[in-house]
Amino acid sequence: MRTVLLGPQRFLTTAGTTVQSVAPEGTVATVTAGWQDREPADDELDEVMGGRSRNLRLYERLTDVLETDGHFAEQALSHRDAMDELAGIYSLRLQRALESVYAVARRPARHDIADSAFADAVRDVRDIDAWYLRTVDQLYAELEAKAPPAESEPVRRHREEVAEVLRDAAVLAVAGGHVGILLRCLRLFAVDPPQDLPVVAWSAGAMALTERVVLYNDRGPQGVQGAEVWDRGSGRVRDVVAMPHARRRLRLDDPVHTRVFVHRFAPATCLLLDDGTSVEMTADGSVPDGARVLTETGAGGGAL
Amino acid sequence: MTRAATKLAINRLIERKPLDDAAVDRFVERLVAGGGAPIIEGSRATFLWRGDADEVSVRHRVVGLADPLVLRRVKGTHLWYVTTDIPEGSRIEYQFEVTRDGHTDSFLNDPLNPKLAHGPFGSSSVCAAAGYHVPDWTQHDPEARPGEVVERTIASKALRRQVTYQLYLPARFRSVIRYPLVVCHDGLDYLNYTSAKTVLDNLIHRNEVAEMVVAFVSPVGDRLVEYANNAPHARFIARELVPELTEQLPISDTPVSRTLMGSSFGGVATVSTAARYPDVFGSLLLESPSLVFTDIGQEHGGGPVFDPVVKFVNRYRARPRRIADRIYLTCGMYEPLITPNRSMETVFRQAGMEVRYVEARDGHNWENWRDRLRDGLGWLHPGDQKFVYE
Numbered sequence: 008m009r010t011v012l013l014g015p016q017r018f019l020t021t022a023g024t025t026v027q028s029v030a031p032e033g034t035v036a037t038v039t040a041g042w043q044d045r046e047p048a049d050d051e052l053d054e055v056m057g058g059r060s061r062n063l064r065l066y067e068r069l070t071d072v073l074e075t076d077g078h079f080a081e082q083a084l085s086h087r088d089a090m091d092e093l094a095g096i097y098s099l100r101l102q103r104a105l106e107s108v109y110a111v112a113r114r115p116a117r118h119d120i121a122d123s124a125f126a127d128a129v130r131d132v133r134d135i136d137a138w139y140l141r142t143v144d145q146l147y148a149e150l151e152a153k154a155p156p157a158e159s160e161p162v163r164r165h166r167e168e169v170a171e172v173l174r175d176a177a178v179l180a181v182a183g184g185h186v187g188i189l190l191r192c193l194r195l196f197a198v199d200p201p202q203d204l205p206v207v208a209w210s211a212g213a214m215a216l217t218e219r220v221v222l223y224n225d226r227g228p229q230g231v232q233g234a235e236v237w238d239r240g241s242g243r244v245r246d247v248v249a250m251p252h253a254r255r256r257l258r259l260d261d262p263v264h265t266r267v268f269v270h271r272f273a274p275a276t277c278l279l280l281d282d283g284t285s286v287e288m289t290a291d292g293s294v295p296d297g298a299r300v301l302t303e304t305g306a307g308g309g310a311l
Numbered sequence: 312m313t314r315a316a317t318k319l320a321i322n323r324l325i326e327r328k329p330l331d332d333a334a335v336d337r338f339v340e341r342l343v344a345g346g347g348a349p350i351i352e353g354s355r356a357t358f359l360w361r362g363d364a365d366e367v368s369v370r371h372r373v374v375g376l377a378d379p380l381v382l383r384r385v386k387g388t389h390l391w392y393v394t395t396d397i398p399e400g401s402r403i404e405y406q407f408e409v410t411r412d413g414h415t416d417s418f419l420n421d422p423l424n425p426k427l428a429h430g431p432f433g434s435s436s437v438c439a440a441a442g443y444h445v446p447d448w449t450q451h452d453p454e455a456r457p458g459e460v461v462e463r464t465i466a467s468k469a470l471r472r473q474v475t476y477q478l479y480l481p482a483r484f485r486s487v488i489r490y491p492l493v494v495c496h497d498g499l500d501y502l503n504y505t506s507a508k509t510v511l512d513n514l515i516h517r518n519e520v521a522e523m524v525v526a527f528v529s530p531v532g533d534r535l536v537e538y539a540n541n542a543p544h545a546r547f548i549a550r551e552l553v554p555e556l557t558e559q560l561p562i563s564d565t566p567v568s569r570t571l572m573g574s575s576f577g578g579v580a581t582v583s584t585a586a587r588y589p590d591v592f593g594s595l596l597l598e599s600p601s602l603v604f605t606d607i608g609q610e611h612g613g614g615p616v617f618d619p620v621v622k623f624v625n626r627y628r629a630r631p632r633r634i635a636d637r638i639y640l641t642c643g644m645y646e647p648l649i650t651p652n653r654s655m656e657t658v659f660r661q662a663g664m665e666v667r668y669v670e671a672r673d674g675h676n677w678e679n680w681r682d683r684l685r686d687g688l689g690w691l692h693p694g695d696q697k698f699v700y701e
Binding site for chain 2: 015016017041044070073074080084087088091092095099183184185186187188210211214222223224227228229232235237251252
């Protein structure tokens with residue numbers, strides 16, 4: 008199984024050479040659903056892919072399903088409302104638990120007491136993350152029960168078309184963008200590439216291949232909010248939190264911040280995917296030695 | 312730093328020999344070419360007036376600053392000046408009052424200052440202290456896809472009349488998704504004096520606030536009555552406007568997706584409507600709400616229009632309760648309402664609501680409320696910025 012995760016492609020384009028090396032010939036199936044209504048504006052991407060790309064048009068398909076299957080659309084909107092409510096409550100619980108972790112981490116105390124207090128406070132956060140993901144699973148199960156994709160004609164049709172393109176493809180390239188929309192599209196149209204199909208993914212695309220998608224932006228307009236688990240990804244890569252734009256979005260210079268991050272998501276490795284980064288995962292989907300990862304003291308590991 | 316560099320520009324002018332009106336003219340010309348008065352030097356602001364006068368003063372409503380600020384004449388010239396401390400990041404609205412030959416002209420904007428703020432009662436000059444910048448997201452951005460403002464009418468039984476309001480629909484408005492709804496008191500004033508449409512277009516474009524539908528509602532009768540804990544007004548908002556919008560538009564039908572907002576008396580209308588219908592709005596956005604109260608007696612100093620407000624707030628403070636899930640509360644440090652709002656923050660919080668409280672170095676005016684919209688709307692209805700990894 009070949010999977011290559013890349014950093015952002017906006018300023019430094021390595022996707023083309025990577026795809027060329029992974030699959031020198033054949034169709035490149037592309038996903039640009041994260042670009043939402045800009046999905047079709049993929050001329051530049053096609054050029055980078057050597058003119059052999061075939062866009063799966065997942066966002067367009069999602070829009071079609073919502074417009075043509077009233078029952079599915081109704082259930083999907085209710086599901087989204089429920090997800091929003093869940094995210095609100097999760098955020099409420101999470102912020103308080105994180106405040107506790109930071110307060111404990113910054114308080115001077117005897118080492119053994121400080122360490123056990125820190126570990127216990129982090130455990131609370133991990134419990135909240137786990138509760139959130141369990142509830143996400145529950146909400147997806149509810150949606151599946153109320154509007155089974157197999158019973159929706161447009162969903163079935165689009166799934167078949169997508170599967171056909173993937174069958175003929177030599178490689179799948181997943182671009183970044185809005186990771187929430189991207190995940191929704193990949194899930195709805197069952198885009199689960201077979202093990203023998205190489206995948207190259209960057210930014211949000213890389214996040215979507217992990218088991219657990221984590222959102223973060225310490226430099227947003229609301230200041231440091233604390234990272235939030237959002238959803239499950241495809242799980243093609245294992246024990247990894249993919250972190251594109253880490254330098255731009257994370258306060259890597261704050262040792263307490265990075266320490267909390269590392270402990271919160273352990274044993275998963277926080278893989279830093281900044282501009283120019285290219286990481287070929289091991290055959291079983293794990294992080295290779297030497298990759299640049301987040302450590303307790305900041306960024307560590309291989310060079311860019 | 313040299314002694315000359317630390318000396319204020321006005322003092323350097325005063326020490327100039329000879330000092331005559333021609334020298335003053337050159338000084339003023341340079342000042343106007345450089346952006347105009349007042350002169351901002353670190354935390355010091357020097358206000359200037361040029362012309363024949365017997366007395367000149369700066370008038371403002373900044374709590375803590377002497378009012379009037381009386382100007383002195385530069386000897387042998389027609390230039391008047393006063394220097395005062397203005398903390399970094401401050402923004403102050405002011406006007407001049409000039410007495411000449413026994414006659415006083417008031418509410419005069421500063422002719423040497425091109426920066427004006429507008430409101431329902433006219434314009435004022437703006438003193439922007441060091442560190443204050445007009446936020447770029449309040450200015451037109453050609454990259455931002457424009458939403459649409461449409462005028463609509465609703466027949467209100469509660470108010471016994473047709474109510475016209477403005478509805479903001481975001482760019483790419485689609486019926487297949489559901490939007491949060493914000494209902495905004497003093498709607499036309501928000502559109503006219505806070506550039507609300509531009510602000511929404513920009514913040515949505517930047518993914519800083521969610522795509523949303525905003526109903527800008529203005530008072531139909533006497534604002535000071537309608538917004539002062541008025542049952543028909545609350546019924547109109549909660550039982551007529553919100554249900555009709557929810558039925559006609561793709562709006563999420565959950566309290567968490569609904570926000571009621573307002574400033575000044577519009578803030579009172581917001582709190583009192585939420586108090587009467589606590590299950591309708593999940594969030595409140597309050598900008599300098601006139602939540603005046605008394606701890607003893609009834610002497611609140613606000614005049615008769617505040618009587619029903621004080622009665623309402625006193626009653627609420629006696630038995631605080633949850634009226635929403637989240638409240639974004641902001642107030643200018645330089646307005647008299649800062650004291651009651653500092654107190655109300657605690658009251659709201661202790662009633663079990665999540666409160667974000669923000670003070671600004673500004674006063675009771677529309678540009679202050681404009682400048683807080685990003686923080687308030689972004690907190691209550693965050694955009695998808697955290698989801699986007701290009």
